[in-house]
Amino acid sequence: MTFLRLPKVIERTGLSRSLIYAMIKEGRFPAPVRIGLRAVAWHEADLLAWAAERKRAH
DSSP states (O other), rough: OEEEEEHHHHHHHOHHHHHHHHHHHHHOOOEEEEEHHHHHEHHHHHHHHHHHHHHOOO
């Protein structure tokens, strides 16, 4: 299982930090998982599934 930190998520999606967190709040983007006391990351598989769904929707 591969985890991606926020800079990589931004790089791969082309979305800004604020937009990512706004979309998470709206339920339109995968939520991160806690990997430490002050650290979160995203499962790469969740991001790939999100991207595939987004591609199918357009």
